[in-house]
Amino acid sequence: MDKISVVGLVLGLVAIVGGQILEGGHVASLSQPTALLIVLGGTMGAVMLQSPYATFLRGMRMVRWIWYPPMVDYARLIKQICSWSQLSRREGLLALESVMSQLKDDFSRKGLQLLVDGAEPERLREVLEVEINTYEQELKLSARIWEAAGGYSPTIGILGAVLGLIHVMENLSDPSKLGAGIAVAFVATIYGVGLANLVFLPMSNKLKAHINRLIVQREMIVDGLVGIANGDNPRIIESRLQGYVF
Template sequence: MDKISIIAIIGGFSAIIAGQAMEGGSVGSLLQLTAFMIVIGGTLSAVMLQSTPKQFMTGLRMMRWVVAPPAFNHESMIREVINWSQSARRGGLLSLEGFVNMQRDPFTRKALQMLVDGGEPDTLRSVMEVEITMFEHARRQAAKIWESAGGYSPTMGILGAVLGLIHVMENLTDPSKLGAGIAVAFVATVYGVGAANLLFLPIGNKLKNIISGEVAMKELVVEGIVAIANGENPRIIETRLRGFLAMHE
């Protein structure tokens, strides 16, 4: 559980509500269903239009990572790679066959299987780097829907404000209807700008950081497996991997 994300979300909205109350405004005046529908509905539609179904659905599923990110234990992976290298040093590459089916990550399992099958170091690196590139591209395209939402949301807020003002202009002769139109106009702007800067853009950046962690883990595996294929000493491999990890922290 990512507690800092939960604190940040609650803190951001609480600050806005508290500020409204301190200025003597009614908190209820910030609750406008019409403005919400215009901003959130319009933003959602724009993001769906620019995305493929797979990108859109993957991006939505990734939202849970904001509060429950996937765990990356780089230290554990380094220890596992060292274990592989020691086993290969004692019994050859075929001794690693028993480790292949123990891997839950498909990428690690594939890389280890290629090593057991006697893949050349350069071939191993080139094949797995292509997989990493494709994986990263797909992940970043899915996460990009949140950055796009952060771009569209303020514009939808302005659109809501214009629609609210149109409603005001249409009812200048009926003062009882002016308040509702003005409220929609200003609250829509608050929703658009607030959603972009408190939710959509921060979520997009958070997901990009998590994706970088995923990619670093996969690159760590490739570095270790290529080093094993080159027959390097386990202590040298450990030093290399720790240096690689330090570069990506």
């Protein structure tokens, strides 16, 4: 689990609620299911309207990456690619066919298949980079639904506040309800701004960071396979791949 994500979310919520208490306010005044319904429902509706079904669904599934990011083991990957290089130098490129059946990663299998089929290094890089670009674009489009949610949420919150004020205006004849009604109306704005800046936008940025790690992983695979195709020494390949790791 990504503990810093949990700590960050809890810290943000505690700071806001704690500030409310220190100012003499009540936590219950921040609990307004109607305002939450307006903000969350309106925001998700707007995001769904702008997004293709597959993109929206993928973006929802990627939420788990915030707490359980995809595993990327650069050291293990470098070791694996170097073993491919050593095998190809000892027994030839055709020996890599035995390795393909053991791989779970479709991208690595495709790269090895091109290598075994005798693809030229530049052609190999060209084919795999097209796939990387497509993969990156699809993932980033999915991550951007949360960026879009962060843009819509404050506006929907203002809309909820206006709706609440309309309700207040309808009860001007009863002054006892005005103060509470206005307070409830502005809670929608708090939800809109808070969700945008504490949840949606940070989520989008963290997902993009994880996507960048996945892209680096694939670029390392391409670089390693091109090195094998060129007949580079395994130590040279290893040294070049280590340059990707910070």
